[in-house]
Amino acid sequence: MQTRLEAPATEPLSFEDTGVTVSGVARRFAAADRARGPVLALNDVSLSAHRGEVLGVLGPSGCGKSTLLELVAGLQEPDAGRVAVCGRASGAERLAACAYMPQRDLLLPWRDAIGNAALALECAGVRPRQARRRARPLFERFGLADFERSMPGELSGGMRQRVAFLRTLLAGRPALLLDEPFASLDSLTRAAMQEWLAGALATEPRTVLFVTHDVEEALFLADRVAVMSPRPGRVVAEIPVPLQRPRPRRETVTDPTFIELKEQALRALEC
Numbered sequence: 001m002q003t004r005l006e007a008p009a010t011e012p013l014s015f016e017d018t019g020v021t022v023s024g025v026a027r028r029f030a031a032a033d034r035a036r037g038p039v040l041a042l043n044d045v046s047l048s049a050h051r052g053e054v055l056g057v058l059g060p061s062g063c064g065k066s067t068l069l070e071l072v073a074g075l076q077e078p079d080a081g082r083v084a085v086c087g088r089a090s091g092a093e094r095l096a097a098c099a100y101m102p103q104r105d106l107l108l109p110w111r112d113a114i115g116n117a118a119l120a121l122e123c124a125g126v127r128p129r130q131a132r133r134r135a136r137p138l139f140e141r142f143g144l145a146d147f148e149r150s151m152p153g154e155l156s157g158g159m160r161q162r163v164a165f166l167r168t169l170l171a172g173r174p175a176l177l178l179d180e181p182f183a184s185l186d187s188l189t190r191a192a193m194q195e196w197l198a199g200a201l202a203t204e205p206r207t208v209l210f211v212t213h214d215v216e217e218a219l220f221l222a223d224r225v226a227v228m229s230p231r232p233g234r235v236v237a238e239i240p241v242p243l244q245r246p247r248p249r250r251e252t253v254t255d256p257t258f259i260e261l262k263e264q265a266l267r268a269l270e271c
């Protein structure tokens with residue numbers, strides 16, 4: 001009888017296929033004063049987001065979520081373990097592969113909305129006029145067409161977050177790192193912004209690491225959710241979300257699968 005060699009069920013990921021890989025990472029900070037010891041923020045953290053995947057990172061305050069994003073973005077280096085983006089492991093290469101939206105929107109108050117969004121292109125050497133020209137279609141596409149010339153102080157919190165997100169998108173990097181982008185918004189604006197972001201990621205697919213405290217937000221937006229323990233943060237559960245994106249809110253939040261996943265995530269957070 002002829003013996004057939006079975007092909008492996010899945011091909012091993014090549015570096016090019018890999019979005020973000022974090023493997024066995026630890027990060028320790030020196031104490032602010034001598035009386036206290038160093039702070040171990042992250043310990044043995046491993047997670048990955050495949051190309052085009054939205055990975056939600058959920059965890060309690062202080063568990064090291066922002067530190068994790070800064071490590072991925074190449075703004076910090078791990079004390080142990082390895083971080084790679086698109087297979088590139090050096091800090092400079094990670095910096096070049098990631099667009100990072102920090103916890104605060106950090107719009108420049110002296111630039112109008114489109115000038116703020118175009119900043120990422122200008123930093124990459126595009127002339128200001130050309131950068132604004134390239135930003136304009138995104139303002140139209142994502143519901144900000146009438147606010148291009150508004151100054152940040154004239155925009156609502158949700159609009160500021162959208163401008164900051166467009167700036168992140170315009171950086172044109174393969175990986176987007178979003179640190180609690182809606183934390184400062186009221187619940188109605190937050191829900192509207194979640195839908196806006198889900199739509200934006202459907203038209204502009206990217207590999208995304210999305211940090212939040214909010215279980216529903218993570219499950220509504222992500223393909224998979226990594227749940228972190230309290231400090232020192234490590235990944236205690238990974239929860240795939242088998243629902244197609246973008247998700248209609250009302251049907252999604254009442255879907256039995258969604259409700260079960262929410263309970264699973266809450267249980268993992270309690271560990």
Ligand SMILES: Nc1ncnc2c1ncn2[C@@H]1O[C@H](COP(=O)(O)OP(=O)(O)OP(=O)(O)O)[C@@H](O)[C@H]1O
Pocket residue numbers: 029030032039040041059060061062063064065066067068231
């Ligand atoms: N530069 C630093 N120097 C010293 N300690 C730091 C530094 N950055 C972060 N830490 C500490 O590391 C831990 C993790 O901080 P981090 O900001 O990453 O948490 P987080 O999960 O993002 O918190 P939050 O949900 O409140 O934003 C905290 O205890 C914090 O005080």
Ligand SMILES: [Mg+2]
Pocket residue numbers: 065066067103179
């Ligand atoms: Mg944080």
